[in-house]
Amino acid sequence: MTAPTAPTASSPRPDTARPGSPELLRSVFRRHAAGVAVITASDGGRPVGFTATSLNSVSADPPLLSFTIGTGASSWPAVRDSEYLGVHILGEHQRELAGVFARSGADRFGPATDWSTGPHGVPVLDGVLAWLVCRVVARVPAGEHRVIIAEAVAGDPVGDPAGDPAGQGRPLLYHQGRFNALRD
Secondary structure, three states, rough: OOOOOOOOOOOHHHOOOOOHHHHHHHHHOOOEEEEEEEEEEOOOEEEEEEEOOOOEEEEOOOOOEEEEEEEOOOHHHHHHOEEEEEEEEEHHHHHHHHHHHHHOOOOOOOOOOOEOOOOOHHHEEOOEEEEEEEEEEEEEEEEEEEEEEEEEEEEEEOOOOHHHHOOOEEEEEEOOEEEEOOOO
């Protein structure tokens, strides 16, 4: 019989493990920095959108991405019914915009939001680091959310350089429940 080894800095600490729960998942993911995007859609000609931190690249060929949305979200009916969606990568200078699109009941497309109608009638935000218009290819149930898988059909990898005052193209991050900038 061998004696148990003492935990090292690189080994897990099973004595502190907690059972899986919504609280555990939220607590762990508060430590995970995520890029911030705004997803937009047209709902009968009316623009809708929300802030997402669940954006992922899925495949380069075909060019697929994914994000999640709660089925109780005000934007869900438009996302559920839209064939095309906009995906906008926010820069560190866009904390306020991210907050507007994250806040329930906010006038997301009010006078403070610069946007225009893009390909396939999708609302495209001005001043973002980059944007895509995507065709929805799947809506996968996942608890009270849906994983949206969409194929990029148009976009701009540079976005609007005039909207990035520092000209750095630095992304906005979400970490510990707040919008943050990268630090050097």
